[in-house]
Amino acid sequence: MELKIYEDAALLASDVARRLSQKLESPLNVGFATGRTMDPLYASLLKKRPQMPLARVWMLDEYLGLSAGDARTYAHYLRERVFTPLDYPEAKINLPRLSMSHPQEAADDYEDRLRAAGGLDVQLLGIGHNGHLGLNEPGSSIDSRTRVVTIAESTRVANQGFFASLEEVPREALTLGLGTLNEARELWLLATGRGKAEIIKRFLEGEVSESVPATLLRSHPGLHVFLDQEAASLLKPVG
Numbered sequence: 302m303e304l305k306i307y308e309d310a311a312l313l314a315s316d317v318a319r320r321l322s323q324k325l326e327s328p329l330n331v332g333f334a335t336g337r338t339m340d341p342l343y344a345s346l347l348k349k350r351p352q353m354p355l356a357r358v359w360m361l362d363e364y365l366g367l368s369a370g371d372a373r374t375y376a377h378y379l380r381e382r383v384f385t386p387l388d389y390p391e392a393k394i395n396l397p398r399l400s401m402s403h404p405q406e407a408a409d410d411y412e413d414r415l416r417a418a419g420g421l422d423v424q425l426l427g428i429g430h431n432g433h434l435g436l437n438e439p440g441s442s443i444d445s446r447t448r449v450v451t452i453a454e455s456t457r458v459a460n461q462g463f464f465a466s467l468e469e470v471p472r473e474a475l476t477l478g479l480g481t482l483n484e485a486r487e488l489w490l491l492a493t494g495r496g497k498a499e500i501i502k503r504f505l506e507g508e509v510s511e512s513v514p515a516t517l518l519r520s521h522p523g524l525h526v527f528l529d530q531e532a533a534s535l536l537k538p539v540g
């Protein structure tokens with residue numbers, strides 16, 4: 302595992318954006334995440350501007366129950382912040398086909414397409430306060446594949462700010478599974494701010510358990526953890 306701690310979130314964003322830009326210039330499969338943690342990274346990526354985007358891009362999760370054009374979908378988030386400003390070639394953008402008759406069919410189709418493309422080379426990840434990755438909430442197993450999930454109530458509350466009321470926050474989503482993520486060549490997990498310090502401590506130093514899903518991927522050989530000092534502030538000093 303690579304653990305890198307930056308003085309602040311801006312330095313983290315700039316360094317990870319530089320690395321990400323290089324990956325996007327190679328014919329790889331790169332998975333994008335959403336969330337507030339990713340905002341500075343994507344802003345920084347626009348400044349680096351990958352010269353020739355060759356990577357196929359995928360998304361980690363998506364709400365169910367919103368219409369395709371809804372500005373609150375994760376697909377819209379990624380198009381608005383990354384794909385459209387970079388003029389990313391449409392043929393390289395891979396999204397779940399939520400127009401399929403049943404959401405689980407769309408999940409299976411997404412997993413199949415990703416596997417047929419060779420699986421993920423790099424997956425960006427944020428972390429929920431409860432240790433979720435994507436929307437693999439507590440209780441998710443290490444064998445789980447891309448599927449329809451129920452969003453934890455605490456996650457709905459955390460994401461309420463993007464909606465007019467809690468009632469409007471979807472209750473279900475489609476997420477890449479922990480088993481799917483476990484097969485990625487590299488996992489890049491980012492966390493910033495004091496608010497993430499407790500879950501980062503549990504992720505890196507706590508017991509490995511389905512009750513904190515991120516711990517199940519802690520021994521992944523290609524794990525890179527990028528933290529700012531605030532998110533790292535509760536970790537035991539090394540050495």
Ligand code: GLP
Pocket residue numbers: 334335336337338339361362426427428429434435436456460
């Ligand atoms: C959201 C997303 C996750 C994200 C996490 C952290 O629910 N579905 O993919 O990693 O929560 O979000 P934030 O960066 O806003 O704290």
